[in-house]
Amino acid sequence: MASESRADANGIDLDHSLTVEEKYSLITRNLQEVLGGESIKKIISERPATLYWGSATTGRPHVGYLIPLSKIADFLKAHVEVTILLADLHGFLDNQKAPWELLRQRTRYYEEVIKATLTSIGVPIARLKFVVGTSYQLSEKYTLDVYRLSSMVTEHDAKKAGAEVVKQVASPLLSGLLYPGLQALDEEYLGVDIQFGGVDQRKIFVFAEKYLPALGYKKRAHLMNPMLPGLTGSKMSSSEPDSKIDLLDSAEDIERKVRKSFCEEGNIVDNPVLGFVKNVLLPLSSLKHGGEGRFVVRRPEKFGGDLVFTNAADLESTFAEKKLHPLDLKKGVSDALNELIEPIRAKFSSPELQELINLAYPPVKPKLSEEISRIDFRVGRIVSAEKHPDPDASNLYVEKIDFGEESGPRTVVSGIAKYYSLDDLNGRLVVGVMNLKPAKFKGVESQAMLLAASTADKSKVELLVPPESSDPGDEVFCEGYERNPDAQLNPKHKVWEKASAHLKTDAANSIAHYKEAPLKTKFGPLVAQSLNGAQIS
Known part of the structure; x- marks a missing residue:
């Protein structure tokens, strides 16, 4: 027999009339995976x-947070006692994305914006508990448990556990390897039965299930919500501004980003x-209005008038039949988001x-603009390399290089x-100058130029x-300078010649610099193998 329920103004049940199955259904609905059901x-x-549920206090929260935050309403309805962890120490350990100072x-910003977001989507915050990570993670007992855990966990297991969460590099910092262990220990020190997070946390959850019992602590259950794709199609990320919408973006920024998606x-x-x-949008509409969700696309009458969708299946079929234009869909999304975020x-x-x-988030100083910009x-990655076909060009190689372009490898x-040797080059990662005017060398056109350091002689x-x-196609930028490359450099303006005069490796670590600023990808600086203080051309 269905149970009766009594709810407050926000639709959150106040009594205990729900059955176990009804509570479990609320706890687990719309999740991608459940461990320990x-x-x-x-x-x-x-x-x-x-x-x-925890969040490392790094980049500014984006609309991807709406999925886990809206799920908190289900937990509260099922009488779950919810703690929100503001994981400040985790933010620092993840490659220092959040500087200590x-x-x-x-942490204060995260608490305020999460509370404001929960209120906006109709989730009451009075029954939530907010905890700052460093309030207990710097204690003697917790620190000793970190050391105990580090004596059990291999470098392989730690790196594997954090693969989807902590930025992966060839030579990882120790801080990133500690990160999964700390997240596992949080379950014990927060005294919870369940940890909730995105499906990208799965490897950390499995890590926790393995290692907490080894420390003498109980194994917890884990709930995973689906990850929201970014507007560009990849995972929504604070480190990729065009892929995500900030929870405080202006109406104009939201419309611009959605329009470009x-x-x-x-x-x-x-x-x-x-x-x-x-x-x-549909689940949030349902949450806010206490029932059926609604997604409205407003259109002029001459284009068919407004459309109202109450479920995803109808929306998808209408779009698949091309009865809803992408521009109208995007306008509906912008309108709904702005109403939500206002x-x-x-x-x-x-x-x-x-x-x-x-x-x-102190304002970033304006970047300088010079020839290097x-x-x-x-x-790029060298796909193949061979000797130049002209017998008089014995000093030249012809390479096919993948620069991540849809048109395929370039000839260089x-x-x-x-x-x-040719064997040295195949499969090698290199850096190319992409927007020089193509030039012919002994009859073969070169469509880019490789960067190299050299001695004076x-x-x-x-x-x-x-x-x-x-990866092939990754941009290289010069720290402190804007990146605004020409489609093709005009040889008459001598842009490359003026910039290259200031390109050198430093005197200590062979790191490529323009004046005093390093050249780097998002993963770190460019280096020569051994040449310090050498000219780059």
Whole structure:
């Protein structure tokens, strides 16, 4: 027999009339995966379950947070006691994404923006507990447990556990290897039965299930929500501004980002805009209005008038039949998002919270613009290399290099035959100057130029090497300078000649620099193998 329920103004049940199955259904609905479901059923049959959801206080929270935050409403309805962990120490350990001196301010910012977001989507915050990680993670007992855990965990297991969460590099910092262990220990020190997070946390959850019992602590259950794709189709990330919408973005920024997003007409399989409506806007509408969700697309009468969708299936079929144009869908998404985010923007319009934003995320100084800004440096991988066909060009190689372009590898002619064998080059990561005017060398057109360091007498030449984690097509930028490359450099303006005069490796570590600024990909600096203080050309 269905149970009766009594709810407050936000639709959150206040009594205990729900059955175990009804509570479990609320706890697990719309999740991608559940680990330990039977243990959850046993707990909620005896007492309210306890759960935590944590967020490292790094980049500014984006609309991807709406998925886990809206799920908290289900937990509260099922009488779960919810703790929100503001994981400040985790933010620092993840390759220092949150500098130590900014941690306190960013933690305050996260608490305020999460509370404002929960209120905006109709989730009451009075029954939530907020905990700052360093309030217990610097204690003697916790620290000793970190050391105990480090004596059990191999480097392989730690790196594997953090693969989807901590930025992966060829030579990882120890801090990133500690990260999964700390997240596992949080379950014990927060005294919870369940940890909740995105499906990208799965390897850390499995790590916790393995190692907490080894420390003498109980094994917890784990709940995973689906990850929201970014507007460009990849995972929504604070480190990729165009892939995500900030919870405080202006109405104009939201419209611009949604308008630029990938949304192919009739495509319902690979469509992040449709996915956003399905996974965020419809469920949130249902939550706010206490029942059936509604997604409205407003159109002029001459284009068929407004459309109202109450479920994702109808929306997808209409779009697949090309009865809904991508521009109209995007406009509907922008309108719905702005309605949702406006209360958050209004709360943060106060002078106190505006000051907090500036303290947590100090304005970035404007980048300088010089000749170096106009040059398009990119990472490439040599697919093949062979000797130049002209017998009089014995110093030249002809390489096919993958620069991550849809058009395929570029042909590049390089004068490096004296310094590298052909076997040295195949599969090698290199850095190319992409926007020089193509030039012919002994009848073969070169469509890019490879960057190399060399001694003054050219007795030694070393190709610059990007970090191993780099991929073909990765941009190379110069720290402190804007990156705004020309489509093609005009040879008459001598842009490359003026910039290259200031390109050198430093005197200590062979790191490539323009003046005093390093050249780097998102994974780290470019280096020569051994040439310090050498000219780059």
